[in-house]
Amino acid sequence: MQTDAHDEPVFLGFGVPLDNYDIFRLRSQFLPLGKIGGKPSWLNPRTLPKSADLTCNVCQKPMCFLMQVSANGGSADPEHAFHRTLFLFVCRDPQCSRPNDAANLKAFRCQLPRANDFYSFDGPMDPDFEGDVEDPRALSDGPGLCRICGCQAAKKCAKCQIARYCSQSHQVIDWPAHKLQCAQAATDGKITEEEKNPRNPFVFKEFGVEIDQEYMPGNLFDGLSDDEGDDDDEENGEDDETEEEKNKRIKEFEKFVEKNKGKNVDMTKEDLDAATTEQPKDTEFEKFNRLVNLSPDQIVRYKRHGEPLRATATSQLPEEIEPCELCGAPRRFEMQLMPHLLSLIDVDAIGQSIDWASVYVYTCSASCQISNDGYAKEFVAKQDFS
Template sequence: MQAQPHGAPVYLGFAAPYDTDDLYRLSSCFLPLGKVGGKPSWLNPVAIPKSEQLTCKSCSKPLCFLLQVYATAETDSAHSFHRTLFLFVCRDPACSKANDGSNIAAFRCCVPRVNAWYGADGPLDADLVMEDELPAPPTGAPALCRTCGCFASKKCAKCGAAWYCSREHQAFDWKLGHRSSCGQAVERNEEERKNPENIWLFEELGMEMDRETLPASLFEDLSDDEDDEEREGEKEKRRMEEYVKMVKAKKLDEGAAAAMAEEDIEVEEKKDICFERFNRVMQLQPEQILRYQRGGRPLVPSDRAPEIGQVAACSLCGAPRQFELQLTPHLLSLMGVDSIRESIDWAAVYVYTCSANCEIPESGYAPEAVVKHDFVE
């Protein structure tokens, strides 16, 4: 597929709250368009990521499901008739470091039209299937962690019926109530349903998508000529290089130094055009949680944000990765993590995916790349 960075439409994702009794409509069998929080609704319920793939690179604790979005394109090949992206984040604020996306993991799952889980005519209709009629876990599906809904390989030694991804989640569930319900035939069913199901998870919400329209006048007063900006940037860089050279050679007399300093101040006070643009776009649709434009361009939140540069190529096929979506700061408030200090934070999280949208072994999950930008003083 030829990417058309400027022409391709941007789709915005918005959170859509559900009544607790209706949350079952976000189950895998209905192929939800997207959702935030709760447990993942795995597209391929069998070849799901292993626990090692879902641990934080900084603290080694399990990552927490953040959101998923169903995103196909007409040009996708047959192996990718269904396609969903999944994002996970470390819940520990200490792992959220400025301009570092290592606390977030992204996966791409592609499933062909003919598969063991979804009919060729499409998914089940949530209006026709009651919650207690949901299909049983498919053949070959691994047990899922009771706490987080991810791959589970450890079970409660007492009852043998409760499964977990990690000791940590087993201990969590034990304290949360398994201590008293362990071994009892009936669990939870009669309890009042909660959202989130447990405090490890983020609140579960549906997602709706809408095409973005920006008024033509939105950036009228901002320099829109990127070549110009680039040239300005180049000039500034050369000037700084010269300055450093002069200082090193001690050739700089006081007058020249003063002139340079003045120029530096000018640069300092130059309008942050990216920041201005970012804010205007966000203010038009303040509730947007996600911006989607496969093969498009990220909306960078500040001129001071570090260069995204070359993102690592696809680890499966070696094709370059391309921009696919970005998360906005508004999502943080829905996750309940937007306190000023000590919380997960970002100005933008970008997900870059394989530009070849390559076939994944077992129609499973391919890790994709995450880049994060923060507002840094």
């Protein structure tokens, strides 16, 4: 996807189920537009995020690959970012999923120049004609990958010295499958292809990603109370209050105080507002719903430097996004994960699973160069319906 200008449409991403024999199309060498679940198709297979960077901020255990999106800005991006992919990880433990808190999620940005060690200058290989092209990892002297999560693996099975893991917890998950072949691997020094890609319960179900433009009818937000069609928030309600409305509000407040006399209520200005202002409709939620209903299967909304689509007015998105730690440029909105993604990856059991109304990813607006063209952590925020 190539996006930069403000008048660009919003791009919507959809999950595409693939048969097992087509999953290879999502491997790194074909530079997939995106993928959900399975293991990451690393853009740079050599300089991977460290295991310590991929742990959950709540439980400190390894996170699971959630999805990746290839998103270069065409001519707007610097030469070192000819290829540009965002990677998202989430902790699988539902206990770590807390309302309006993105501590169980992480996002990384990786970029490569057009001339690089891993991909042809002329673009990605065609999976239909060059199906058995080698994984770029084989072309690099990149690190071994964990058999469970596909991330950098600094540890080896002590018995065979072949099977690799990012962590002890992943070795434990793999042991029932690996023990059948561990002795053999120790003897012949290799692991069969099948063994290299064991199906395991840790990774999410794998999908491809398709991208389409959003078409939004002009009258979509008609009838929404205070700001028809206007994207800005409705925080200007107070300024618009007429004298008459204000008097009415004060009268109601007096009634409220009268009613609550002796009940030991300590009124603040906020209480006054809460008590006397009619509970506002959640127009953010209403807008969100109308837009999502146009394409209920959307799993990603993408608009580089666009505006996030807030899911609800009951919680706020952070007003200040930390600037890029590498270059100091401001971070700006890039993409948003939608609730339908939860049902694709099978974690949408209410109240007992990972949850979000939306996950918002903000990235360095300069797409600055990363040391060794590796992976830079970006900023994630989360909103929940609660």
